[in-house]
Amino acid sequence: MIGIFDSGYGGLTIFKEIEKKLPQHDFVYLGDNARTPYGERSQSIIYKYTTQAVDYLFSHDCDLIILACNTASALALRKIQQEYLPKHHKGKNVLGVIRPLAEEVGELSKNSKVAVLGTTSTVESGTYVEEFENIDRNIKVIQQACPLLVPLIEQSKENSPETSIVLMEYMRPIKKEEPDVVVLGCTHYGFLQNAIQNFFGDNTKVLDSGKVVAKKWIEYLENHPNIVSPATGEPIRKFLTTNSTEKFDIAAEKFLGRKIKSKTIKLT
Numbered sequence: 706m707i708g709i710f711d712s713g714y715g716g717l718t719i720f721k722e723i724e725k726k727l728p729q730h731d732f733v734y735l736g737d738n739a740r741t742p743y744g745e746r747s748q749s750i751i752y753k754y755t756t757q758a759v760d761y762l763f764s765h766d767c768d769l770i771i772l773a774c775n776t777a778s779a780l781a782l783r784k785i786q787q788e789y790l791p792k793h794h795k796g797k798n799v800l801g802v803i804r805p806l807a808e809e810v811g812e813l814s815k816n817s818k819v820a821v822l823g824t825t826s827t828v829e830s831g832t833y834v835e836e837f838e839n840i841d842r843n844i845k846v847i848q849q850a851c852p853l854l855v856p857l858i859e860q861s862k863e864n865s866p867e868t869s870i871v872l873m874e875y876m877r878p879i880k881k882e883e884p885d886v887v888v889l890g891c892t893h894y895g896f897l898q899n900a901i902q903n904f905f906g907d908n909t910k911v912l913d914s915g916k917v918v919a920k921k922w923i924e925y926l927e928n929h930p931n932i933v934s935p936a937t938g939e940p941i942r943k944f945l946t947t948n949s950t951e952k953f954d955i956a957a958e959k960f961l962g963r964k965i966k967s968k969t970i971k972l973t
């Protein structure tokens with residue numbers, strides 16, 4: 706079973722693409738909607754919440770966890786891989802979303818100017834800047850924190866006038882820099898993919914993070930077939946949230962275009 710974790714709904718943008726490519730696998734999606742946004746929290750809190758999710762998913766039959774959340778990937782993944790897994794879940798794998806996106810940018814163009822939009826914690830962590838430096842020292846990175854977007858998307862207001870106004874405020878200074886590529890470094894922003902691409906126009910490529918991450922991790926799983934096997938019977942789909950199921954089901958149904966019946970769990 707593959708576990709996909711996000712602080713809220715944002716990881717559904719990653720789940721949707723991975724599920725399309727691996728329909729025969731079992732999946733459980735976990736959204737910590739009760740404690741979102743993570744993006745304004747400290748590193749130690751983000752690490753604590755993420756390890757709680759990791760414990761939950763590994764103790765509920767997951768063989769592999771994908772941290773679909775950029776904030777958790779930026780602030781907790783390395784420590785989880787280096788310290789937490791060897792101690793608490795030896796032999797298990799947790800993957801993130803930042804490395805695959807940085808690699809894709811590196812493959813797309815050399816010497817490019819890249820704009821990264823993310824939560825305050827992701828931007829301040831400098832993780833994207835570090836990853837780009839490892840890939841191509843000539844990539845110029847501009848970052849923009851967009852703290853008001855996640856709360857709006859968690860309230861299912863992605864198509865509302867207030868979201869457009871906030872989005873334009875964040876995008877305008879970035880557009881002036883004429884980036885070649887824009888990375889949506891927060892899964893929630895995937896809900897605004899078309900609006901952002903339209904705003905930047907054809908000379909700027911706004912990466913579809915869900916598609917890129919799905920492509921990269923599927924390549925990885927093909928090269929490591931022992932990590933997780935396809936379902937033996939009817940593939941399982943479980944949706945878990947730390948908040949109300951009614952809210953989760955409405956948002957997930959709207960985005961995935963099918964009936965969803967989630968369950969509330971507690972992370973401790």
Ligand code: DGL
Pocket residue numbers: 711712713715716741742743744745773774775776777824827855890891892893
């Ligand atoms: N969806 C998460 C991300 O990709 C963060 C949203 C939040 O602030 O909780 O960064």
